[in-house]
Amino acid sequence: xxxFLAAHKPGHVEWLLLSATLFAIGLYGVxxxxxxxxxxxxxxxxxxxxxxxxxxxxxxxxPAACDGQIxxxxxxxxxxxEVVVGMAIFVAxxxxxxxxxxxxxxxxxx
Amino acid sequence: xxxxxxxxxxxxxxxAGAILCALAVVNARRLxxxxxxxxxxxxxxxxxxxxxxxxxxxxxxxxxxxxxxxxLIVFAVMLTSAADLLEDHPSPGRMLAGAVASISFLxxxxxxxxxxxxAAPAPGARPPADASAIGRRLLDFGSEGYVLPFELLxxxxxxxxxxxxxxxxxxxxxxQPFTSGGDAPGEVDIVLPRSQRDEPEEPRA
Amino acid sequence: xxxxxxxFALFAAAQAAPAWPVKTVAARAAEALPDHPWTxxxxxxxxxxxxxxxxxxxxxxxxxxxxxxxxxxxxRLGPMRVGPHGIFQTVADTFKLLFKEDIVPARADKTLxxxxxxxxxxxxxxxxxxxxxxxxxxxxxxxxxxxxxxxxSGLGVMGILLGGWSSYNKWSLIGAMRGAAQIISYEVSATLxxxxxxxxxGTLSLSGIVASQAEGWWIWRAPVVGGIAxxxxxxxxxxxxxxxxxxxxxGESELTAGFHTEYSGLRFAFFFLAEFINMFVAAALxxxxxxxxxxxxxxxxxxxxxxxxxxxxxxxxxxxxxAFVVFVIMWFxxxxxxxxxxxxxxxxxxxxxxxxxxxxxxxxxxxxxDLYFFPGA
Numbered sequence: 001x002x003x004f005l006a007a008h009k010p011g012h013v014e015w016l017l018l019s020a021t022l023f024a025i026g027l028y029g030v031x032x033x034x035x036x037x038x039x040x041x042x043x044x045x046x047x048x049x050x051x052x053x054x055x056x057x058x059x060x061x062x063p064a065a066c067d068g069q070i071x072x073x074x075x076x077x078x079x080x081x082e083v084v085v086g087m088a089i090f091v092a093x094x095x096x097x098x099x100x101x102x103x104x105x106x107x108x109x110x
Numbered sequence: 111x112x113x114x115x116x117x118x119x120x121x122x123x124x125x126a127g128a129i130l131c132a133l134a135v136v137n138a139r140r141l142x143x144x145x146x147x148x149x150x151x152x153x154x155x156x157x158x159x160x161x162x163x164x165x166x167x168x169x170x171x172x173x174x175x176x177x178x179x180x181x182l183i184v185f186a187v188m189l190t191s192a193a194d195l196l197e198d199h200p201s202p203g204r205m206l207a208g209a210v211a212s213i214s215f216l217x218x219x220x221x222x223x224x225x226x227x228x229a230a231p232a233p234g235a236r237p238p239a240d241a242s243a244i245g246r247r248l249l250d251f252g253s254e255g256y257v258l259p260f261e262l263l264x265x266x267x268x269x270x271x272x273x274x275x276x277x278x279x280x281x282x283x284x285x286q287p288f289t290s291g292g293d294a295p296g297e298v299d300i301v302l303p304r305s306q307r308d309e310p311e312e313p314r315a
Numbered sequence: 316x317x318x319x320x321x322x323f324a325l326f327a328a329a330q331a332a333p334a335w336p337v338k339t340v341a342a343r344a345a346e347a348l349p350d351h352p353w354t355x356x357x358x359x360x361x362x363x364x365x366x367x368x369x370x371x372x373x374x375x376x377x378x379x380x381x382x383x384x385x386x387x388x389x390x391r392l393g394p395m396r397v398g399p400h401g402i403f404q405t406v407a408d409t410f411k412l413l414f415k416e417d418i419v420p421a422r423a424d425k426t427l428x429x430x431x432x433x434x435x436x437x438x439x440x441x442x443x444x445x446x447x448x449x450x451x452x453x454x455x456x457x458x459x460x461x462x463x464x465x466x467x468s469g470l471g472v473m474g475i476l477l478g479g480w481s482s483y484n485k486w487s488l489i490g491a492m493r494g495a496a497q498i499i500s501y502e503v504s505a506t507l508x509x510x511x512x513x514x515x516x517g518t519l520s521l522s523g524i525v526a527s528q529a530e531g532w533w534i535w536r537a538p539v540v541g542g543i544a545x546x547x548x549x550x551x552x553x554x555x556x557x558x559x560x561x562x563x564x565x566g567e568s569e570l571t572a573g574f575h576t577e578y579s580g581l582r583f584a585f586f587f588l589a590e591f592i593n594m595f596v597a598a599a600l601x602x603x604x605x606x607x608x609x610x611x612x613x614x615x616x617x618x619x620x621x622x623x624x625x626x627x628x629x630x631x632x633x634x635x636x637x638a639f640v641v642f643v644i645m646w647f648x649x650x651x652x653x654x655x656x657x658x659x660x661x662x663x664x665x666x667x668x669x670x671x672x673x674x675x676x677x678x679x680x681x682x683x684x685d686l687y688f689f690p691g692a
Binding site: 002005006007008009010012013014015016017018020021022023024025026027028029031032033034035037038040041042044045048051052055056058059060061063066067069070072073074076077078079080081082083084085087088089090091092094095100 | 117121122125132135136144151152162166170171175178179182183185186190204207208212213215216219220223228244247248259267270271273274275278
């Protein structure tokens with residue numbers, strides 16, 4: 001049992017597939033959600049999987065360096081900035097129009 | 111060997127947990143639950159970072175993503191009173207389009223990964239044990255350093271904060287200066303869920 | 316083995332200081348793992364059982380203390396009936412809570428309503444695992460200790476937010492929104508104050524920070540800067556745990572009981588317990604970072620004096636300092652009136668935050684030019 005588990009240690013393919021799956025799920029969410037906040041949540045999912053990908057490559061390509069980790073930190077910081085602005089826009093939009101359904105934001109006037 | 115076995119078990123447990131929670135994120139009909147599931151995905155990712163030897167990053171992930179971004183999202187869900195809104199399921203056409211797009215991405219990515227051959231890292235290469243290596247690289251002025259993107263990032267965050275405040279604050283009446291008020295007690299208001307408000311529902315345009 | 320051990324370095328990191336060898340429970344377990352796997356399991360089981368017992372005992376003890384101290388401030392006796400001087404009062408109260416009916420509001424979101432108290436309590440209990448109680452008693456010395464503390468303490472907000480929202484009650488929701496806004500605001504100041512100590516100690520590990528205070532505690536060894544950071548951290552962490560001058564999320568006279576209005580029985584007990592354990596954690600961290608943790612009162616170079624101080628065991632030093640800070644936090648409750656929401660926000664964003672930033676910059680200068688006591692040590 002122990003030998004089996006130890007022999008099947010996840011390699012880079014398993015790790016990359018995991019992050020690709022998370023990315024694909026996020027993509028599905030972005031394409032199917034109608035609520036703007038829901039779309040933003042799905043985008044966060046995609047950003048997170050991208051950061052995971054960077055760390056995986058860091059671990060399997062150049063474990064002695066930390067460039068992948070630094071890029072992941074940048075991804076997290078950019079995600080924070082994105083959420084701040086996104087949320088402010090949604091709150092302002094909601095106050096103005098009473099809805100944040102993206103299907104009903106098809107007008108540029110008003 | 112014990113460590114390898116534990117690594118395998120933890121990878122599959124955390125990975126499966128992350129994928130299940132991610133599915134909940136995109137399928138939950140209540141947005142608040144989607145946000146909660148997102149929190150669990152991010153926590154599982156922090157655990158995966160630990161497995162990859164990126165401890166500092168795992169800490170940052172929990173601190174910024176879970177402690178900041180998810181809370182902000184929950185706030186936005188409440189402030190836009192989308193919390194008690196039961197989302198309709200998306201139309202079949204949308205679901206199909208989304209499924210086709212994401213599955214084709216996954217197939218494509220899987221094909222690439224299967225052919226991917228990574229150069230074996232130098233034997234004995236270990237990830238740096240503590241945060242100081244990351245700190246040194248971030249503030250390094252040399253060609254390998256990241257000091258310029260780091261400073262640009264702080265500029266971006268500053269711009270985001272100012273932009274967020276400017277967009278979300280209430281526009282004052284014409285005759286009042288923009289800087290008035292802001293923290294007077296009357297201005298603190300919370301949008302209660304529609305069903306809990308006292309006033310009758312006003313028709314929306 | 317060596318290559319695979321990398322991910323687990325987190326759990327086995329031990330600071331090797333010559334005078335005060337630190338050995339954590341996790342390090343002992345990791346040591347025993349290759350030869351005696353069951354000993355390792357036993358160590359970890361003991362650690363978890365100890366954590367559980369600590370949560371229960373601390374909760375009951377602190378609630379009793381709070382009531383007694385409150386009574387003393389008001390010239391009352393406090394609980395006196397159950398046991399000598401009422402020491403079994405909280406035990407009786409616990410049993411009462413356990414047997415109470417568990418009510419979930421009819422239109423509440425049941426899953427989230429159930430989940431919220433667990434989230435609040437578990438985020439608190441997670442922090443107990445990294446606090447250095449004494450050189451031989453610490454469950455795990457994670458090498459990102461301070462970052463871990465800052466990260467995990469942020470998790471508790473989710474419990475409050477979800478508890479308030481899922482209760483389907485106006486007061487709960489308003490209390491939860493206030494609580495979340497307050498906690499994430501004051502977290503900023505608390506982190507800025509933590510960073511000052513991290514800069515002086517040069518490490519994120521909590522044991523390392525304690526070891527760095529062998530020549531003197533940072534509250535006075537870093538002149539002025541340490542004291543200001545201490546005051547900021549004490550204020551901000553009092554706000555983070557919703558204690559009285561900052562208890563607007565559950566202000567009785569405004570919001571009945573705030574975010575836990577609709578909770579009863581065991582799950583109310585969870586919220587209540589989380590609050591008191593939070594107070595202990597805040598006090599323990601203040602003691603660890605600024606008052607030397609388990610490190611006795613040392614003055615660099617005064618060896619005879621230090622030797623006298625060493626006669627008191629480290630665990631007692633830790634307990635004494637923590638008890639003192641707990642008392643101060645309880646004292647606040649009977650000294651300051653509750654702040655209004657806008658006053659609370661003004662205090663943080665217009666007062667504490669600018670001072671915190673200035674203090675951090677001054678601290679950086681002090682570290683750079685060795686402008687603190689005993690810099691060579």
